[in-house]
Amino acid sequence: MKVIFFDIDDTLLGTSNFAKVAREAAINMMVENGLPLSHSEAYNLLQEIIVEKGSNYNKHFNLLTERVYGKENPMLIALGMVSYHNVKFALLKPFAKTLDILIYLKSKGYRLAVISNGRTIKQWEKLVRLNLHNFFDEVITSEEVSIEKPNKGIFEESLKRMNTKAENSIMVGNKFDVDVLGGLNAGMDGILVNSNLSEDKLNEIRKNYPEVIIIDNISQLNEYL
Amino acid sequence: MKVIFFDIDDTLLGTSNFAKVAREAAINMMVENGLPLSHSEAYNLLQEIIVEKGSNYNKHFNLLTERVYGKENPMLIALGMVSYHNVKFALLKPFAKTLDILIYLKSKGYRLAVISNGRTIKQWEKLVRLNLHNFFDEVITSEEVSIEKPNKGIFEESLKRMNTKAENSIMVGNKFDVDVLGGLNAGMDGILVNSNLSEDKLNEIRKNYPEVIIIDNISQLNEYL
Numbered sequence: 001m002k003v004i005f006f007d008i009d010d011t012l013l014g015t016s017n018f019a020k021v022a023r024e025a026a027i028n029m030m031v032e033n034g035l036p037l038s039h040s041e042a043y044n045l046l047q048e049i050i051v052e053k054g055s056n057y058n059k060h061f062n063l064l065t066e067r068v069y070g071k072e073n074p075m076l077i078a079l080g081m082v083s084y085h086n087v088k089f090a091l092l093k094p095f096a097k098t099l100d101i102l103i104y105l106k107s108k109g110y111r112l113a114v115i116s117n118g119r120t121i122k123q124w125e126k127l128v129r130l131n132l133h134n135f136f137d138e139v140i141t142s143e144e145v146s147i148e149k150p151n152k153g154i155f156e157e158s159l160k161r162m163n164t165k166a167e168n169s170i171m172v173g174n175k176f177d178v179d180v181l182g183g184l185n186a187g188m189d190g191i192l193v194n195s196n197l198s199e200d201k202l203n204e205i206r207k208n209y210p211e212v213i214i215i216d217n218i219s220q221l222n223e224y225l
Numbered sequence: 226m227k228v229i230f231f232d233i234d235d236t237l238l239g240t241s242n243f244a245k246v247a248r249e250a251a252i253n254m255m256v257e258n259g260l261p262l263s264h265s266e267a268y269n270l271l272q273e274i275i276v277e278k279g280s281n282y283n284k285h286f287n288l289l290t291e292r293v294y295g296k297e298n299p300m301l302i303a304l305g306m307v308s309y310h311n312v313k314f315a316l317l318k319p320f321a322k323t324l325d326i327l328i329y330l331k332s333k334g335y336r337l338a339v340i341s342n343g344r345t346i347k348q349w350e351k352l353v354r355l356n357l358h359n360f361f362d363e364v365i366t367s368e369e370v371s372i373e374k375p376n377k378g379i380f381e382e383s384l385k386r387m388n389t390k391a392e393n394s395i396m397v398g399n400k401f402d403v404d405v406l407g408g409l410n411a412g413m414d415g416i417l418v419n420s421n422l423s424e425d426k427l428n429e430i431r432k433n434y435p436e437v438i439i440i441d442n443i444s445q446l447n448e449y450l
Contacts, residue, residue, distance in 0.1 A: 062346075074369075075358055078349030121287075124303035133300055144299075 001111055003164045004225070005183070006136075007149075007173030008116045008123055011193060011218070012098050013130065018091035019055070023047075025087040026061065026080040033079055035068060056119055094130050095194075097219030102135045104222050113138040115158050115171070117148045117178070138162055149173075150182030159186070172221070176205060180212055193218050226336055228389045229450070230408070231361075232374075232398030233341045233348055236418060236443070237323050238355065243316035244280070248272075250312040251286065251305040258304055260293060281344055319355050320419075322444030327360045329447050338363040340383050340396070342373045342403065363387055375407030384411070397446070401430060405437055418443050 009015040027035075027042045035042055042064070049063050061080040065073040105112060112135050116123045120141045127133040140158045147153040159166055166187030173179020173190075176197065180190035191213045192205070202214060213224050234240040252267045260267055267289070274288050286305040290298035330337060337360050341348045345366045352358040365383045372378040384391055391412030398404020401422065405415035416438045417430070427439060438449050 072345075074345045074349045074364065074366075075353070078346055078353040078358075081346065082350055082353050120299045121303055121306065124299045125307055128300070128303040128307050133303075139299065141299075 001109055001168075003111045003113060003159075003162045003169040004105060005113050005115045005155075005158060005162075005169060005171045005188070007171075007175070007179045008114055008126060009118070010174045011172060011179070012114075012132065013092070013094045013126065015126075018088055021091060022084045022087040026084040029079045029083040030061075030064075030076045033076060035065070035073075035076055037068065056122070089129070092126065092129055094132060095218055097217065098132070101218050101221050102132065105225060106135065108225065110225065111162065111164075112136050113140065113158060113162050115140045115149060115154060115179075117142040119143045149178045150185065152182070152186050155183060155186035155188065170225075172218075176201075180209075184209065184212070189213075191215065191221070191224070193221075226334055226393075228336045228338060228384075228387050228394040229330060230338050230340045230380075230383060230387075230394060230396045230413070232396075232400070232404045233339055233351060234343070235399045236397060236404070237339075237357065238317065238319045238351065240351075243313055246316060247309045247312040251309040254304045254308040255286075255289075255301045258301060260290070260298075260301055262293065281347070314354070317351065317354055319357060320443055322442065323357070326443050326446050327357065330450060331360065333450065335450065336387065336389075337361050338365065338383060338387050340365045340374060340379060340404075342367040344368045374403045375410065377407070377411050380408060380411035380413065395450075397443075401426075405434075409434065409437070414438075416440065416446070416449070418446075 006012055023046060024043065027039060027046060031037065031039050031042055037045065045067065046060060046064055049060050053060065053063070061077045062072050065076050102112065114136050116139070118141055120143045123141050124133065124139060127136070127139065138158070138161045140154065140161060142148040142154060145154050145157045155171070159169060170189040170191060171179055171183025172193060174194045176192055176195060180192045183190045189211065193215050194217060205212060205214065215221065231237055248271060249268065252264060252271060256262065256264050256267055262270065270292065271285060271289055274285050278285065278288070286302045287297050290301050327337065339361050341364070343366055345368045348366050349358065349364060352361070352364065363383070363386045365379065365386060367373040367379060370379050370382045372382070380396070384394065395414040395416060396404055396408025397416045397418060399419045401417055401420060405417045408415045414436065418440050419442060430437060430439065440446065
């Protein structure tokens with residue numbers, strides 16, 4: 001029985017989009033309540049902080065107010081966080097075809113698992129909020145195994161957890177270098193979905209890695225699996 | 226202009242109640258999804274952990290699964306957390322008369338502030354979600370000043386922040402020893418609301434601290450202020 005490993009963010013569900021809208025909402029609220037910057041200044045500063053600290057850092061708004069005022073402003077931090085979370089949870093949805101395709105893959109007898117760079121509970125929270133968690137036998141996160149994709153170790157640990165071999169497994173993800181190349185290097189097959197890469201870059205991949213399947217959308221998985 | 230300092234939890238809004246319901250919901254979800262305990266066993270274990278670690282510890286569910294399985298179960302932790310937060314935010318409301326009485330006190334010219342034992346952002350989050358934050362000039366938390374009620378220091382710092390003196394201020398809270406006695410020791414007046422103390426204990430307070438006003442409900446504040 002083949003195993004399909006999925007990335008989560010922007011593979012099963014669109015997080016880049018809601019993160020942007022949620023950050024805009026948070027900045028709106030903070031500026032309306034007295035943060036002495038224009039909307040775009042504040043948004044740009046937040047983006048800088050996210051680039052600097054990474055998106056898994058959980059004190060972006062604390063740092064934003066600290067940079068503006070010289071110390072934290074708890075009211076604005078709370079206003080930002082509440083707005084961010086309200087919008088995020090309102091918008092958190094799987095891609096339109098994610099559920100269909102997961103049901104299809106289960107009906108074909110595949111075993112499914114997740115390999116995600118991110119915090120364990122945060123990634124589980126997304127799966128649980130969307131009721132996707134029952135499809136997956138294992139969820140392997142970089143936090144849990146202390147190794148990030150594309151390093152081989154996280155893929156090897158995932159194969160072990162699923163009690164399978166690389167030649168019987170496929171890695172599906174939206175990031176070529178992180179998900180697909182990482183999987184290939186561990187001996188898996190690779191499928192690139194929803195990548196947003198330029199046509200030039202895609203052609204380069206087609207030339208150098210002809211074994212990689214490239215699809216626009218997770219709904220096309222049933223053409224290959 | 227007199228300053229009135231309020232405690233938050235179970236003074237402005239009822240948190241004991243929603244915490245219980247939210248915990249029950251979380252335990253339900255965890256047991257339904259495989260936690261191998263009865264509902265009451267799991268609930269009691271959670272209560273033990275809360276007593277042991279305090280209610281501000283943010284890994285109660287992690288520890289619960291660790292104690293049951295010998296290691297964390299991220300799916301059950303996420304299911305517990307999501308259920309807890311959904312129920313908590315659905316039930317988070319000020320007491321029926323809180324808003325009326327805050328408007329009344331502002332109309333009488335009082336300045337208002339909050340003194341709370343708890344985490345700064347978590348306490349602000351409650352005020353912000355309920356749109357109560359605009360009533361208060363300052364929110365002083367034990368996390369921020371590293372001193373908890375009933376210690377004098379947090380009251381003194383609060384007086385300083387509000388630029389006022391103890392004799393011009395009143396502390397309003399639901400815990401006699403923590404809020405009211407703490408305020409009295411710092412030289413403030415004290416009002417005990419919503420205390421849930423036995424009639425015997427209340428009579429003892431009436432005898433030993435005749436200057437303390439005791440009311441059942443925050444809505445009765447307008448009889449004294």
